[in-house]
Amino acid sequence: MEKCFQKNQKRRLGIILILCAALLLAGCSDNRKAALAPAGAEHAGLYVDGTQLRTAKGEPVVLRGINHAHCWYRSSDEIAFKAIADTGANCIRIVCACGIQWDADTAESITEAIERARQLGMLAIVEVHDGTGDNDIDTLKKIGEFWCGIADVFAGTEEYCILNIANEWCGKRSADIWRDGYAAVIPMLREAGIKNVIMVDAPGWGQFGKAAVKAGVDIFESDPDRNTMFSVHMYGFSGGSERAIRRNITASTDRNLCVCVGEFGYKHSDGDVKEEYLMRYCTEQGIGYLAWSWKGNSGGVEYLDLATEWDGSVLSADWGEIFVNGEYGIRATSKPVISAVSP
Numbered sequence: 001m002e003k004c005f006q007k008n009q010k011r012r013l014g015i016i017l018i019l020c021a022a023l024l025l026a027g028c029s030d031n032r033k034a035a036l037a038p039a040g041a042e043h044a045g046l047y048v049d050g051t052q053l054r055t056a057k058g059e060p061v062v063l064r065g066i067n068h069a070h071c072w073y074r075s076s077d078e079i080a081f082k083a084i085a086d087t088g089a090n091c092i093r094i095v096c097a098c099g100i101q102w103d104a105d106t107a108e109s110i111t112e113a114i115e116r117a118r119q120l121g122m123l124a125i126v127e128v129h130d131g132t133g134d135n136d137i138d139t140l141k142k143i144g145e146f147w148c149g150i151a152d153v154f155a156g157t158e159e160y161c162i163l164n165i166a167n168e169w170c171g172k173r174s175a176d177i178w179r180d181g182y183a184a185v186i187p188m189l190r191e192a193g194i195k196n197v198i199m200v201d202a203p204g205w206g207q208f209g210k211a212a213v214k215a216g217v218d219i220f221e222s223d224p225d226r227n228t229m230f231s232v233h234m235y236g237f238s239g240g241s242e243r244a245i246r247r248n249i250t251a252s253t254d255r256n257l258c259v260c261v262g263e264f265g266y267k268h269s270d271g272d273v274k275e276e277y278l279m280r281y282c283t284e285q286g287i288g289y290l291a292w293s294w295k296g297n298s299g300g301v302e303y304l305d306l307a308t309e310w311d312g313s314v315l316s317a318d319w320g321e322i323f324v325n326g327e328y329g330i331r332a333t334s335k336p337v338i339s340a341v342s343p
Contacts, residue, residue: 045158046123046197048229048258053197053288055337056159063260063288064334065091065122066306069296070113071102071129076310077116080294083312085120087324088334092117093125093164093262093290098146100130100139107150114153118160121340125199125262125290127164133171133205137181140169144185148192155193160338162197163189164262168233170203178203179215183222190224198228201262202248206233209248209259216257231262233292234278236271239264245278249287260288265304266319279328291323291330 043056053061066084070077072095084092094113096105110126117124128146131139143166154161165185170178182200189198200219202209209232220228230252232238238248252259261282266275282289297304306320307313315321323329 044195045160046162048197048227050256051253051258052286053229053258053260060286061090061123061288061337062286062333062335063091063123063125063290064330065089065093065125065288065290066330067093067095067263067290067293069095069293071095071097071105073296074109076296077113079310081113081116081120081122083307083310084294085122085340086312088331089122090334090337091123091125091162091288091290093127095129095167095293096126098128098130098143100142102130104146107153110150111153114157114161118157118338119341121336121338123160123162123337124157125162125164127167127199127201129167131166131169133168135170135172135174135177137177137184140166140181140185141188143169144188147194148188151189151192151194154196158196162199162229163194164199164201164231165189166201168201168206171205173204173208173211175203175208175211175213175215178211179218182219186219186223186228195225195227198223199231199260199262200228202230202232204237206231206263207235207238207248209238210251212251212255212257212259216252216255220257229258229260231260234261234264235268235273239273239275239278240271242274242277242281245274245281249281249285253285253287260290262290263292264289265292266322267303269301275322276326276328279323279326279333283328283333291319 045056047054066089068080098104114124128143131143203211232248239245266273292304295305295307295310305316306323307315315324325331
């Protein structure tokens with residue numbers, strides 16, 4: 001009897017040890033699940049909660065917006081911002097420049113753009129375009145230094161502004177370069193006092209969303225505030241099939257990371273895009289999306305103009321009408337996040 005008891009005790013001890021080991025392994029960082037924000041963290045504005053972007057009050061935010069080439073068409077901002085807001089967009093992604101390739105925006109010009117969006121009831125997503133396709137971490141650091149140099153611009157904007165550090169930095173489909181670059185730059189921004197939600201474009205010209213499988217959690221955890229979300233751009237490579245669309249999104253969401261489609265078109269030089277499925281899938285899954293772009297495309301990609309007039313009085317038939325007025329387009333699916341205010 002005593003021997004049987006001892007054997008049973010050993011079996012129980014063995015089972016307990018196995019269960020403990022399994023729990024420890026599940027808790028290890030295998031890039032399947034992102035770390036959470038610190039318990040009891042207070043939120044001054046927008047914040048990331050697992051796969052969900054939320055307001056300071058905890059209400060879910062699903063981005064529905066349009067890209068606008070501010071740094072190339074600054075004189076059209078007033079009319080373009082108003083027209084974009086009139087589509088029902090709840091956000092606008094604002095293309096800025098830091099001086100590496102194009103004339104740098106000033107603190108004043110970016111402040112004005114953010115405030116213009118706020119007054120029209122849209123969240124502002126600001127990004128620097130100069131590092132597009134670049135693989136040099138020093139380039140990303142220069143962009144980070146640009147934002148750090150105007151950090152005061154972001155003070156008090158946490159409820160209505162997202163900092164999308166660099167457009168499509170890391171042209172290579174390299175999760176390692178992508179991780180190393182952002183893991184170096186994100187802490188710089190936090191050290192400078194920027195508290196806004198940070199958005200990180202995928203590598204591979206924004207289209208290699210599957211890099212999140214290997215490096216997404218590492219980038220998220222490099223943020224001391226745990227307040228970083230991700231963006232995949234969908235053209236022919238990442239948006240050319242229903243399967244590709246799903247996989248490039250779930251690469252993040254399966255790891256408890258927040259993601260949106262920061263750019264997409266209905267076709268591009270690398271192939272056709274399943275844009276109607278993309279909009280339907282994002283709507284069903286509660287994923288944000290933003291179209292490229294309002295107007296001003298050139299060099300053979302004029303077909304990506306949503307509007308043929310800056311005031312939006314005429315939308316392009318193949319793209320603007322589908323995106324704005326389609327069944328899963330912006331008018332049908334966009335919900336306000338902030339209210340328009342008087343100047």
